[in-house]
Amino acid sequence: MVKICCIGAGYVGGPTMAVIALKCPSIEVVVVDISVPRITAWNSDTLPIYEPGLDEVVKQCRGKNLFFSTDVEKHVSEADIIFVSVNTPTKTRGLGAGKAADLTYWESAARMIADVSKSDKIVVEKSTVPVKTAEAIEKILTHNSKGIKYQILSNPEFLAEGTAIKDLFNPDRVLIGGRETPDGQKAVKALKDVYAHWVPEDRIICSNLWSAELSKLAANAFLAQRISSVNAMSALCEATGANVAEVSHAIGTDTRIGSKFLNSSVGFGGSCFQKDILNLVYICECNGLTEVANYWKQVIKVNDYQKNRFVNRIVSSMFNTVSRKKIAVLGFAFKKDTSDTRETPAIDVCKGLLGDNARLSIYDPLVTEDQIQRDLSMNKFDWDHPIHLQPMSPTSVKEVSIVWDVYEATKDAHGVCILTEWDEFKTLDFQRIYANMQKPAFVFDGRNVVDVEKLREIGFIVYSIGKPLDSWLKDMPAVA
Ligand code: UDX
Numbered sequence: 001m002v003k004i005c006c007i008g009a010g011y012v013g014g015p016t017m018a019v020i021a022l023k024c025p026s027i028e029v030v031v032v033d034i035s036v037p038r039i040t041a042w043n044s045d046t047l048p049i050y051e052p053g054l055d056e057v058v059k060q061c062r063g064k065n066l067f068f069s070t071d072v073e074k075h076v077s078e079a080d081i082i083f084v085s086v087n088t089p090t091k092t093r094g095l096g097a098g099k100a101a102d103l104t105y106w107e108s109a110a111r112m113i114a115d116v117s118k119s120d121k122i123v124v125e126k127s128t129v130p131v132k133t134a135e136a137i138e139k140i141l142t143h144n145s146k147g148i149k150y151q152i153l154s155n156p157e158f159l160a161e162g163t164a165i166k167d168l169f170n171p172d173r174v175l176i177g178g179r180e181t182p183d184g185q186k187a188v189k190a191l192k193d194v195y196a197h198w199v200p201e202d203r204i205i206c207s208n209l210w211s212a213e214l215s216k217l218a219a220n221a222f223l224a225q226r227i228s229s230v231n232a233m234s235a236l237c238e239a240t241g242a243n244v245a246e247v248s249h250a251i252g253t254d255t256r257i258g259s260k261f262l263n264s265s266v267g268f269g270g271s272c273f274q275k276d277i278l279n280l281v282y283i284c285e286c287n288g289l290t291e292v293a294n295y296w297k298q299v300i301k302v303n304d305y306q307k308n309r310f311v312n313r314i315v316s317s318m319f320n321t322v323s324r325k326k327i328a329v330l331g332f333a334f335k336k337d338t339s340d341t342r343e344t345p346a347i348d349v350c351k352g353l354l355g356d357n358a359r360l361s362i363y364d365p366l367v368t369e370d371q372i373q374r375d376l377s378m379n380k381f382d383w384d385h386p387i388h389l390q391p392m393s394p395t396s397v398k399e400v401s402i403v404w405d406v407y408e409a410t411k412d413a414h415g416v417c418i419l420t421e422w423d424e425f426k427t428l429d430f431q432r433i434y435a436n437m438q439k440p441a442f443v444f445d446g447r448n449v450v451d452v453e454k455l456r457e458i459g460f461i462v463y464s465i466g467k468p469l470d471s472w473l474k475d476m477p478a479v480a
């Protein structure tokens with residue numbers, strides 16, 4: 001029986017291994033993690049991450065050929081194939097601070113593999129890492145090998161949160177990069193055989209190691225660039241009276257452009273886009289490619305600009321101050337159908353409003369109070385460390401209250417900001433919300449989910465990203 005061990009039971013490792021176990025009953029899959037609470041949760045009825053369909057998959061295989069354990073060394077030493085899916089935070093100090101990936105967790109995982117291995121291993125990079133990380137890992141392993149042979153593969157994961165199980169069941173492609181040697185190709189074949197249990201062969205792409213590593217960074221950079229492009233257009237739409245939804249639709253019908261990923265928003269979030277682009281920028285700079293680095297940097301700058309613009313719209317339309325005013329924030333997750341808040345635009349928007357002395361009442365159907373408070377008091381990039389190593393927030397932000405009901409959040413508020421496109425926000429009773437708010441009552445829709453005309457009829461002053469402006473907002477500056 002082939003044995004797989006995955007180091008890191010996070011958003012990538014957990015769902016990916018659960019699907020491998022489901023689709024490959026003849027393979028034993030063990031997911032290990034240094035975090036005891038995470039493993040305890042994976043073994044309980046309340047999994048540590050919310051992902052539609054995940055519960056069913058885990059229930060079907062857990063205890064049969066899928067196991068979660070904190071005994072990292074035992075399971076690594078017994079495995080034939082080891083996936084590594086640990087944290088890769090952005091460095092906050094030293095060389096490359098603010099851009100380069102911190103490979104501390106990767107390095108310690110590699111050293112541990114070398115320490116405990118007694119048989120040949122295939123080591124698979126699953127978490128996104130800078131190009132040429134495989135080479136560094138290979139060096140650590142071979143310099144500590146004790147005669148054991150290691151093959152390093154890059155097998156980046158392309159799943160998106162909220163649709164992880166769907167994406168894993170039916171991937172656009174699986175990418176496997178390996179060394180172009182006979183042993184390297186044998187390892188590629190071994191991993192290909194795992195995916196071939198359910199992925200059609202023509203969707204399994206094999207490449208060299210560096211192409212696979214770079215493809216992951218490139219895919220995320222291209223996706224993020226589409227959003228920054230449409231968000232840049234949204235600013236121009238507001239200035240000209242065009243409607244960004246109509247522009248997106250019109251350009252998306254060109255088959256060369258395609259219709260997906262053209263929704264203008266308050267900005268992209270998530271654990272990957274910003275981090276991977278910063279990484280790409282750093283790699284370009286290290287290779288002397290300043291123009292290329294600056295080109296990709298602009299994708300992040302436009303994203304920051306979009307979040308700032310949103311805050312400025314709120315403050316300027318509410319008589320240039322939100323001091324002591326209650327603002328209801330609807331949605332905190334970085335997108336719908338996930339409880340994940342990593343790099344969510346809500347953090348910067350809330351911090352911006354708090355900077356202007358607002359009082360916030362936040363509602364999100366899945367994100368916990370503790371998580372929101374941690375996010376609002378944590379420093380940039382601190383989120384991407386194992387939870388028990390994250391600095392504890394000294395105090396919670398007292399101007400922020402977290403509630404479990406939209407109508408409570410909006411009661412007596414001066415304004416409502418929609419920051420996540422949860423389906424339930426489309427069917428809210430806005431008449432009731434309006435009746436209980438201070439007047440004039442404002443709605444700032446950062447996800448284009450509300451029916452602008454209907455809300456204006458009720459009496460709201462409405463700002464919806466990239467849509468023709470309410471006459472109230474026309475003369476108010478949106479750029480600081
Ligand atoms: C992304 C990639 O899609 C995935 O392939 C990769 O493996 C990890 O990074 P994820 O971050 O989970 O996945 O979510 P995604 O659906 O890509 O959304 C990222 C952000 O962009 C979200 O904040 C989302 O709201 C925003 N977005 C997306 C837009 O603002 N407009 C769009 O049209 C699409």
Ligand code: ADP
Pocket residue numbers: 007008009010011012013032033034035038072085086087105108109127271384385386387
């Ligand atoms: P991703 O979104 O890439 O899956 P996460 O942060 O959700 O990232 O998961 C990474 C996981 O890796 C965390 O649960 C963390 O505790 C775990 N981890 C980090 N370093 C190690 C290590 N050396 N050994 C085992 N687990 C580790």
